[in-house]
Amino acid sequence: MANIFEDATSRLTEILSHLTVSDDIRERLSHPKLALSVSIPVRMDNGKLKVFKGYRVQFDDTRGPCKGGIRFHPHVNLDEVTTLSFWMTIKCAVVGLPFGGAKGGVIVDAKSLSNLELERLSRGYIRAIADVIGPKRDIPAPDMYTNATIMGWMADEYSQIVRQQAPGVITGKPVHLNGSLGRKSATGRGALFTLDQWIKSQNLKPKKLEIAVQGFGNAGYHFAKLAHEAGYKIVAISDSEGGVYAKSGLDPDLIMQHKLSRRQLKADLYCDATVCEDPGYEVLSNQKLLELDVDILALAAKENQITKTNAANINARNIIEIANGPVSSAADSILEAKSINVIPDVLCNAGGVTVSYFEWVQNRAGFYWDEEEVNQRLKTIMDRESNLIFDMANEKNISLRTAAYLHAVKRIAGAIGERGTHEFFQNKLIA
Numbered sequence: 137m138a139n140i141f142e143d144a145t146s147r148l149t150e151i152l153s154h155l156t157v158s159d160d161i162r163e164r165l166s167h168p169k170l171a172l173s174v175s176i177p178v179r180m181d182n183g184k185l186k187v188f189k190g191y192r193v194q195f196d197d198t199r200g201p202c203k204g205g206i207r208f209h210p211h212v213n214l215d216e217v218t219t220l221s222f223w224m225t226i227k228c229a230v231v232g233l234p235f236g237g238a239k240g241g242v243i244v245d246a247k248s249l250s251n252l253e254l255e256r257l258s259r260g261y262i263r264a265i266a267d268v269i270g271p272k273r274d275i276p277a278p279d280m281y282t283n284a285t286i287m288g289w290m291a292d293e294y295s296q297i298v299r300q301q302a303p304g305v306i307t308g309k310p311v312h313l314n315g316s317l318g319r320k321s322a323t324g325r326g327a328l329f330t331l332d333q334w335i336k337s338q339n340l341k342p343k344k345l346e347i348a349v350q351g352f353g354n355a356g357y358h359f360a361k362l363a364h365e366a367g368y369k370i371v372a373i374s375d376s377e378g379g380v381y382a383k384s385g386l387d388p389d390l391i392m393q394h395k396l397s398r399r400q401l402k403a404d405l406y407c408d409a410t411v412c413e414d415p416g417y418e419v420l421s422n423q424k425l426l427e428l429d430v431d432i433l434a435l436a437a438k439e440n441q442i443t444k445t446n447a448a449n450i451n452a453r454n455i456i457e458i459a460n461g462p463v464s465s466a467a468d469s470i471l472e473a474k475s476i477n478v479i480p481d482v483l484c485n486a487g488g489v490t491v492s493y494f495e496w497v498q499n500r501a502g503f504y505w506d507e508e509e510v511n512q513r514l515k516t517i518m519d520r521e522s523n524l525i526f527d528m529a530n531e532k533n534i535s536l537r538t539a540a541y542l543h544a545v546k547r548i549a550g551a552i553g554e555r556g557t558h559e560f561f562q563n564k565l566i567a
């Protein structure tokens with residue numbers, strides 16, 4: 137099986153076949169600009185020293201400073217971080233943000249650390265990568281198992297290193313520490329804006345549509361809640377422990393209250409609560425949720441949920457990728473043959489990085505917007521870029537994913553071309 141980076145860049149070959157660009161662009165977009173590997177010594181609570189391994193990969197910065205989250209997870213590896221930095225490069229270009237792409241990660245089971253150990257690790261990671269980040273260079277943000285509190289510690293560590301306030305070095309900070317209003321719900325909200333435009337382009341109405349949501353964390357919960365409020369019918373929701381289904385529709389807030397009080401949506405625990413007294417509720421497995429016959433399947437959990445093994449069993453008419461990489465490239469062609477529309481992650485979940493961009497803008501201006509302004513500006517960007525991509529897919533008769541990548545690569549290729557030939561001459565002279 138191809139590694140995850142090869143899988144991600146293999147899509148590039150198909151995309152570039154639709155575009156007249158020089159081989160230089162393909163070559164440039166097949167390699168990260170910088171891949172930094174660091175060792176982070178941390179004094180543990182028991183007095184012993186432990187060294188953690190971390191990475192920061194800057195894939196491309198042609199269109200602006202690099203942008204991308206930091207992941208704390210035991211399975212972090214350089215291949216994964218590089219792939220995520222490639223997706224960030226595409227994503228920022230898809231929605232026209234003046235950023236390139238990056239990603240960072242530390243190999244750690246964050247849940248096994250005490251709060252103080254976690255803070256020492258977070259600060260240590262920033263000390264290790266401080267030379268390559270900065271508000272005009274590379275701006276990290278949260279990702280899996282990192283959050284606003286960790287971003288606050290990291291921003292503070294960076295400002296101590298550079299001996300000045302530098303809130304624009306990191307986004308996703310707590311609101312009291314120069315974070316932006318609206319950031320928490322931005323990914324789910326952005327996905328809904330894109331879905332609304334898609335539904336409109338298909339001459340459909342939200343009230344008639346059933347949605348199943350896989351993943352009920354930050355992105356999945358906010359999406360489900362906002363979609364429910366907008367009149368869509370949320371018929372199924374799952375988390376890592378299992379899911380629930382109700383033909384008559386579920387109220388995501390009620391399910392969240394239940395999850396918080398019971399800690400999970402799991403069958404036995406789920407069904408002895410008040411929300412389950414309605415006989416219309418059923419418990420279902422994650423696999424069953426993916427196979428439901430619904431209008432929209434929202435994938436908001438994690439990567440590789442639909443692969444060539446289960447793609448043939450999918451019955452939804454539309455899929456929205458709120459998570460990063462939930463449909464593998466092998467599954468793409470199977471879904472396409474079944475005429476299932478996939479609204480790709482690089483567009484669908486770009487609401488998060490868009491509001492991160494707003495946070496960076498507000499930090500640099502020192503002027504902060506109210507939540508309504510943040511949401512309105514997000515809508516303007518998501519609506520505009522979604523429609524450009526839908527129109528391109530329609531005109532060229534290509535998939536929505538190919539159209540989104542094409543839309544992004546055109547911008548990146550344009551920037552590479554317009555930078556001129558300076559590097560070419562410089563390299564020639566050195567050679």
Ligand code: NAD
Nearest residue numbers: 323351352353354355375376422437438458459460485488
């Ligand atoms: P999160 O940790 O808050 O939530 C993840 C959810 O998925 C949890 O409810 C978890 O129980 C569930 N889950 C895990 N495995 C599952 C499985 N096999 N089946 C069903 N549910 C499962 O994470 P998040 O921030 O909501 O991110 C979710 C995805 O969206 C990730 O791929 C992330 O990279 C992507 N994303 C998030 C943001 C953001 O702003 N939060 C932005 C862009 C992309």
